[in-house]
Amino acid sequence: MDMQRLASTLEASLDPTKNKYAETALLQEQKKPGFSLLLLRIVASDAYDSTARLASALYFKNFIRRTWTDENGNYKLPQNEVVSIKEELIGLMISVPANIQYQLGDAVGVIADSDFWRRWDTLVDDLVSRLTPDNARINNGVLQVAHSIFKRWRPLYRSDELFTEVNHVLEKFGDPFVQLLSSTDHLIEQNKNDRPTLSQYFSTMNLMIKLLYDLSVQDLPPIFEDNMQSLTSLLLKYLVYDNFLLHTDGDSEAGPLEYVKSEIFEVLVLYAQKYEDAFGPFVEQFIGSSWNLLTTTGLETKNDILVSKALQFLTSVTRMSQHARAFNSEGIMSQVIERVVLPNLSLRESDMEVFEDEPIEFIRRDLEGSDSDTRRRAATDFLQQLLAQFQKLVTDVVLRYINHYLSDYSNNPSANWKSKDTAVYLFSSIAAKGAVTTSQGVKSVNELVNVIDFFQANVAADLVADSGVESILKVDAIKYLYMFRSQITREQWRDAFPLVVKHLGSSEYVVYTYAAIALERVLSLADNSKQSVIIPADVKPLSAQLLQHLFQLIERDPEPAKLQENEFLMRCVMRVLVVIRDGVVPVTDSVLANFIKITQIIIPNPANPRFYYYHFEALGAFIRFAAPSQPEKLENGLYPVFLSILQNDVQEFIPYVFQLFAALLEANPSGSLTAYYASLAQPILSPQFWSSKGNIPALVRLLSSLMSRGASQIAENQQLQPILAIFQNLIISKVNEIYGFELLESIMANFAPHIIEPYFVTVLQLLFTRLQSSKTEAFSSRFVRIYHFISSRIDSGLGADWFIKHANQVQEGIYVQLYLSIILPDTQKQARPLDRKIAVISLCKTLTDSIAFAEKYRKGWGYTCETLLKLLENAPMIALTDDTIVDQDVDDMSFGVGFTQLQTIKRPARDYSPEVTDVKSWVGRELQKCNASQGGKIKRFAEERLSQSPQVLQALSTYMSR
Numbered sequence: 001m002d003m004q005r006l007a008s009t010l011e012a013s014l015d016p017t018k019n020k021y022a023e024t025a026l027l028q029e030q031k032k033p034g035f036s037l038l039l040l041r042i043v044a045s046d047a048y049d050s051t052a053r054l055a056s057a058l059y060f061k062n063f064i065r066r067t068w069t070d071e072n073g074n075y076k077l078p079q080n081e082v083v084s085i086k087e088e089l090i091g092l093m094i095s096v097p098a099n100i101q102y103q104l105g106d107a108v109g110v111i112a113d114s115d116f117w118r119r120w121d122t123l124v125d126d127l128v129s130r131l132t133p134d135n136a137r138i139n140n141g142v143l144q145v146a147h148s149i150f151k152r153w154r155p156l157y158r159s160d161e162l163f164t165e166v167n168h169v170l171e172k173f174g175d176p177f178v179q180l181l182s183s184t185d186h187l188i189e190q191n192k193n194d195r196p197t198l199s200q201y202f203s204t205m206n207l208m209i210k211l212l213y214d215l216s217v218q219d220l221p222p223i224f225e226d227n228m229q230s231l232t233s234l235l236l237k238y239l240v241y242d243n244f245l246l247h248t249d250g251d252s253e254a255g256p257l258e259y260v261k262s263e264i265f266e267v268l269v270l271y272a273q274k275y276e277d278a279f280g281p282f283v284e285q286f287i288g289s290s291w292n293l294l295t296t297t298g299l300e301t302k303n304d305i306l307v308s309k310a311l312q313f314l315t316s317v318t319r320m321s322q323h324a325r326a327f328n329s330e331g332i333m334s335q336v337i338e339r340v341v342l343p344n345l346s347l348r349e350s351d352m353e354v355f356e357d358e359p360i361e362f363i364r365r366d367l368e369g370s371d372s373d374t375r376r377r378a379a380t381d382f383l384q385q386l387l388a389q390f391q392k393l394v395t396d397v398v399l400r401y402i403n404h405y406l407s408d409y410s411n412n413p414s415a416n417w418k419s420k421d422t423a424v425y426l427f428s429s430i431a432a433k434g435a436v437t438t439s440q441g442v443k444s445v446n447e448l449v450n451v452i453d454f455f456q457a458n459v460a461a462d463l464v465a466d467s468g469v470e471s472i473l474k475v476d477a478i479k480y481l482y483m484f485r486s487q488i489t490r491e492q493w494r495d496a497f498p499l500v501v502k503h504l505g506s507s508e509y510v511v512y513t514y515a516a517i518a519l520e521r522v523l524s525l526a527d528n529s530k531q532s533v534i535i536p537a538d539v540k541p542l543s544a545q546l547l548q549h550l551f552q553l554i555e556r557d558p559e560p561a562k563l564q565e566n567e568f569l570m571r572c573v574m575r576v577l578v579v580i581r582d583g584v585v586p587v588t589d590s591v592l593a594n595f596i597k598i599t600q601i602i603i604p605n606p607a608n609p610r611f612y613y614y615h616f617e618a619l620g621a622f623i624r625f626a627a628p629s630q631p632e633k634l635e636n637g638l639y640p641v642f643l644s645i646l647q648n649d650v651q652e653f654i655p656y657v658f659q660l661f662a663a664l665l666e667a668n669p670s671g672s673l674t675a676y677y678a679s680l681a682q683p684i685l686s687p688q689f690w691s692s693k694g695n696i697p698a699l700v701r702l703l704s705s706l707m708s709r710g711a712s713q714i715a716e717n718q719q720l721q722p723i724l725a726i727f728q729n730l731i732i733s734k735v736n737e738i739y740g741f742e743l744l745e746s747i748m749a750n751f752a753p754h755i756i757e758p759y760f761v762t763v764l765q766l767l768f769t770r771l772q773s774s775k776t777e778a779f780s781s782r783f784v785r786i787y788h789f790i791s792s793r794i795d796s797g798l799g800a801d802w803f804i805k806h807a808n809q810v811q812e813g814i815y816v817q818l819y820l821s822i823i824l825p826d827t828q829k830q831a832r833p834l835d836r837k838i839a840v841i842s843l844c845k846t847l848t849d850s851i852a853f854a855e856k857y858r859k860g861w862g863y864t865c866e867t868l869l870k871l872l873e874n875a876p877m878i879a880l881t882d883d884t885i886v887d888q889d890v891d892d893m894s895f896g897v898g899f900t901q902l903q904t905i906k907r908p909a910r911d912y913s914p915e916v917t918d919v920k921s922w923v924g925r926e927l928q929k930c931n932a933s934q935g936g937k938i939k940r941f942a943e944e945r946l947s948q949s950p951q952v953l954q955a956l957s958t959y960m961s962r
Helices: 003-012 019-029 035-044 050-067 079-095 098-115 123-130 136-153 160-190 195-216 222-226 228-239 256-274 276-296 301-318 321-327 330-345 349-357 359-367 375-389 391-411 417-431 451-464 471-483 490-505 509-523 536-554 567-602 609-626 631-647 654-667 675-684 696-716 720-731 737-750 753-773 777-792 800-810 814-827 833-849 851-855 858-873 919-933 937-945 950-960
Strands: 432-437 441-445
Touching: 003 019, 003 035, 003 050, 035 050, 035 079, 050 098, 079 098, 079 123, 079 136, 098 136, 123 136, 123 160, 136 160, 136 195, 160 195, 160 222, 160 228, 195 222, 195 228, 195 256, 222 228, 228 256, 228 276, 256 276, 256 301, 276 301, 276 321, 276 330, 301 321, 301 330, 301 375, 321 330, 321 375, 330 375, 330 391, 330 417, 349 359, 349 471, 359 471, 359 509, 375 391, 375 417, 375 432, 391 417, 417 432, 417 451, 417 471, 441 471, 451 471, 451 490, 471 490, 471 509, 490 509, 490 536, 509 536, 509 567, 536 567, 567 609, 567 631, 609 631, 609 654, 631 654, 631 675, 654 675, 654 696, 675 696, 696 720, 696 737, 720 737, 720 753, 737 753, 737 777, 753 777, 753 800, 753 814, 777 800, 777 814, 777 833, 800 814, 800 833, 800 851, 814 858, 833 851, 833 858, 833 919, 833 937, 851 858, 858 919, 858 937, 858 950, 919 937, 919 950, 937 950
Parallel strands: none
Antiparallel strands: 432 441
């Protein structure tokens, strides 16, 4: 493919109507040597359209992310290509427009994760050499590259290796950075009347403040500590700086001034929290300037981030008692509430515009915690920090304002409804102590107020009324229940629950969505005794109507992106299905039809990862509870849509589909491998599915489920060898070794020994090679588990002797080395109860049934006995099977083309010996039985082989006499 055609294909990859074809073509093209360098040439050339250049930068970033190094840090690209990329990338990034810079900056960050600094130790010198005294365009490019690399330090934990890297940077970059900061300050002053030049230098200042944060985030650099006086003077100067040439037109778009000041506040928060000794003497001046900024900055949306950051700084310094004392008087506190908190907490016209025009955005800002940069959230955090320091003072002052606003509302409810919104929000802010948790809402409340009394007196009426109440006040009432749900008793919830359900019928997007959010959370709420607050019996009579209405709300706009917009509705569908369980069976037809319809709509355009995650979770719950009684109906209904996902290579959905296929199979009560599932075996062995690491966990589960029901069919179809080839590819990878062991365990559990035997020596060779060449703690642990699994299955024709025979075929005598150096020592390290249980059964059966240990490994019999008794000192307690579905917080999840476990169909760890409930008693019985049936063998062996270990002998005798 020539350059022009490649550029056109890259441009097409951004077009939804052409991207499938383009992606396929690019996947073929990227296999050719030098592909990455062609991408950079397109990015660099003005001969190509700006869209093509951006598409090339975007594809380069993703290509580097996929192909730079393997899991061991080895380059996957040819060495000459790696060298060329490093040589060209920095200079190119400096010269391209800002939108392309950001994409290349991400690529630099990926490379730096792998190579910086030891395999790219010339980078900082290269950056420093490119800095100029006064060329803002070049400097901004250099600083953008530096920020792309150094910002990686922000979330990292302290380590020696990290500090070595930071010191390497500071040694070379520290002095030039401080000099450039000073010279940029002078250049801004010199060009204060030249708008274009001034804007460029302000961009430089913005990047330098970001870098100031990057370089300080792990520890305060000595060069900054030595220059703290001049550094804080410069920060203070630009915190109060103003120049009308930098003002933006309109009220909504932030400009250079707002960006620089916001970044300064981020640095101030960092320094106040981490470096009080060095920064403490300078804090007061920043408190004063922050107060002035907050009391003089307007309510325009362009100032929102700046005001939020300023409030975050005041919140951080209020945590320090020596600075908080300044607020400890009624007069000062009243000023703070009136001049800082209330203006930023009250609803503005711009908020109402978002409520009406972008309702889903309003909800996300207001509810999820993603609103940390909104004025309301920041003002609430500041107020709650003041409350933590001066609880009674703040409560008394705020209650006066609350009463004032409630009185204002009661004088004219239709005109003054915003006053009530402010009053409810204020009360919620001082009533809640601590964060609103995902599972329980507010767990601790301010004992100086009564949340139930306030609800009944001021909020409940807005929930009950059918008309005459502003939509925002209905939202406030529902949100109040959502926040304080743990403080409301079961009896009170029985009265409130129907009112929440009623609001699903609202015509207002925000109202019915908040109702769905509150409904979903209360359905998952349990009291202190872990009993559900809303029991299934309360929900089942409503469930058919409830589900149908939720589906109608979701499907209201069938445009794919719009349908996926509201994940909260789909999460509520999931929760209702989880609560009613088999109560869904009577409405299977309608629920199935809705799931099929929604899936078909979103297949062409997976737009919202949260929505389709909850969609597949809900579908998983439906399969779990409806499929056992109607397997064919669900299989026949879902097969075409699942097949469409696989045929269209919808990579975002495929890992979910394989999990759902496995759940369908496991739910089918026939116990056999029907033709429906047998037809899946060959396709899922295709390398194309296993090449995506996100598919692997789901494929292993599906393959394991197929083997558990149709091992004989798989063997007859000669499909065991391809399965073992998959095992080989998994086990050699540190990333996928755990899934290799899961697959091997399924093979050993489901195929007869004579079928496995021809391949087992090769399997052991692979395992032993990894143990010798690149053993990890996780690999060793899983190897010990698979050994004990095989050793414990004497009744299935396996056992310790079977393993020994094959191990010694790999290398004579290797078993003894493994047993003494890995298996016995690492058995004690097994942490999971079921792993320890398998080990107990394995070791006990080795003592009672192994011929090799009876006749050949006499010392080994004694060592085995000692290890068994040590395990029994902390005997594994196997919990009863619990079918509770554990919530997964999507805020803690990373979505993409990867694996995300569906919690509604998560397979519990399998107990292969459920009949063994008390392992100590079981061991005692097994030893007694063997001793009795084999003429006192165990007792005789113990006396002979444990004669040097009287304590072990005594402990064993105790078990045998139970």
